Amino acid sequence: MSEKHNHVEEHRDDEASKLGMWLFIFTELLLFGGLFIVYSIFRHEYYQAFRESSLELSVTIGAINTIALLFSSMTVAMALTAMQKNDKKTALIMIGITLLMALVFLVNKYFEWGHKIEHGLYPGSALMPLLDRGHLLYFSLYFFMTGLHAFHIIVGMVLLFICLFKVKNGSIHPEKYALLENGALYWHLVDLIWIFLFPLMYLIS
Amino acid sequence: MANNVSHTTEYRTLGKVLLFLMLCTFLTITVTGIHLGPFSVTVALLIACAKAYTVMTYFMHLKYESLLLKLLVGFVFVLFVLIILITFIDYAFR
Numbered sequence: 053m054s055e056k057h058n059h060v061e062e063h064r065d066d067e068a069s070k071l072g073m074w075l076f077i078f079t080e081l082l083l084f085g086g087l088f089i090v091y092s093i094f095r096h097e098y099y100q101a102f103r104e105s106s107l108e109l110s111v112t113i114g115a116i117n118t119i120a121l122l123f124s125s126m127t128v129a130m131a132l133t134a135m136q137k138n139d140k141k142t143a144l145i146m147i148g149i150t151l152l153m154a155l156v157f158l159v160n161k162y163f164e165w166g167h168k169i170e171h172g173l174y175p176g177s178a179l180m181p182l183l184d185r186g187h188l189l190y191f192s193l194y195f196f197m198t199g200l201h202a203f204h205i206i207v208g209m210v211l212l213f214i215c216l217f218k219v220k221n222g223s224i225h226p227e228k229y230a231l232l233e234n235g236a237l238y239w240h241l242v243d244l245i246w247i248f249l250f251p252l253m254y255l256i257s
Numbered sequence: 258m259a260n261n262v263s264h265t266t267e268y269r270t271l272g273k274v275l276l277f278l279m280l281c282t283f284l285t286i287t288v289t290g291i292h293l294g295p296f297s298v299t300v301a302l303l304i305a306c307a308k309a310y311t312v313m314t315y316f317m318h319l320k321y322e323s324l325l326l327k328l329l330v331g332f333v334f335v336l337f338v339l340i341i342l343i344t345f346i347d348y349a350f351r
Contacts (some may be wrong), residue, residue, distance in 0.1 A: 066263075067323075070263075071325075074326060074329065074330075074351055075329075078330075078333045081333060081337070082333070082336075082337065085337050085340070087335060087341075089340065089341060089344050091347075093348055115282065117285060118282050119279065119282065120320045122275060122278045122282065123275065124280060125275075125312065125316050126271050126274065126275040126316070127292070129266065129271050129315075129316045130271055131263055132263075132264055133271065133284065134263040134266070135264065136263065151259070165279070176329060183320065213294070229263075233263060236316075237317055240312055240313075240316050240317045241317075244309055244312055244313070247305050247309050247312070248305050248309070250282075250285075250303075250306075251285050251289065251298075251301040251305055252301075255285065255286065255289035255301060256289075256298075257289045257290070257292060257293075257297045257298075
């Protein structure tokens with residue numbers, strides 16, 4: 053038997069792995085969903101304090117981050133399109149832009165949080181327990197929800213870095229791109245959560 | 258073995274979707290800027306839902322997915338709405 057005929061068919065099911073990714077996304081949605089319910093009840097109870105606290109956030113930074121995430125969501129979708137069209141170079145560029153946008157988001161977040169921390173506003177600080185209950189709840193939820201979201205950004209970046217590497221070395225190719233597709237799905241999830249976080253945290257009128 | 262069944266979305270479509278999403282973002286910021294009272298949060302959430310729907314339909318390719326997946330997404334959405342309802346009813350009549 054020649055080498056050629058010795059080839060073992062690779063066992064894989066892209067459709068099932070995508071379904072698995074979606075099931076994971078559902079758990080993530082419910083995780084953040086629960087937090088949004090907590091947020092809505094306390095916002096209802098301490099509306100004035102939530103409103104005052106939200107004025108401390110910069111709508112400009114929030115809007116820039118929204119645009120960065122929406123744009124990156126498009127570029128990662130374009131990376132998948134490029135891969136399906138067997139255009140490796142475009143795919144690499146698009147994943148690169150997505151990662152750059154993610155970095156922009158995190159740098160913005162760094163300055164935003166840094167500004168708060170400078171003023172002694174962070175979980176466990178000496179100032180936090182002195183705030184009244186409404187303000188305390190707002191900032192606790194703010195740090196927890198945006199922090200958990202930022203953590204998802206970092207995980208997404210790691211995932212996309214792996215994709216970038218695998219596209220480059222050819223282990224993700226037009227016949228096999230499930231990892232890139234699932235990585236893109238994860239990245240869209242991160243965008244999806246921010247779509248709700250932005251108006252709820254930054255825009256309370 | 259090639260078992261890719263995913264739909265390919267054209268660049269142009271993705272660009273149009275982004276444009277729509279940007280417009281929605283602009284609208285959200287403008288709407289919450291003018292005082293609509295209790296309606297402003299409703300409007301902001303409605304726009305957010307429209308954005309989420311668009312992202313899932315086009316960016317996440319849900320439009321071209323199997324009926325099973327669409328039903329699953331619908332099921333999760335209904336589940337979430339039920340959780341909200343039960344929590345709020347519990348909270349309101351405490």
